[in-house]
Amino acid sequence: MRHALFAMILLTVAPAAQAQDDSCAQTEAWFNEAVESRQTGKSERAVRRSLRADMGEEAADQLAAFVFALPAEQLSPAVGAMARAQCEGL
Known part of the structure; x- marks a missing residue:
């Protein structure tokens, strides 16, 4: 479930830049x-409010929900690195 949500967020966020x-x-x-x-x-x-300024409401809400669903021990720069790796694989 967590991977499906992660992929959905990436599909929403990734096209934002050229x-x-x-x-x-x-x-x-x-x-x-x-x-x-x-x-x-x-x-x-x-966090949602801060992200909305850059990425739009739906993507910001999904990203904040994803990060707040993670166990505290998984909160590290590895989350961003994993997001980038998956983005580059699209």
Whole structure:
């Protein structure tokens, strides 16, 4: 289930930028921003609001929900790296 949600988020987020390299780098940055925000104690609502400024409501809401569903021990830059790797594979 988590992988399906992750793929759905990537399909929503990845086309936001013109070139795939830029798009995938931006995707990694958004995932890392969400992870870091959660780690510093921001609420899911605050993370959604912050992300919406850059990516739109639906994608931001999905990304925030995904990050807040992860167990705390999985919160690391590896989440962003995995998002980038999957983006580059599209």
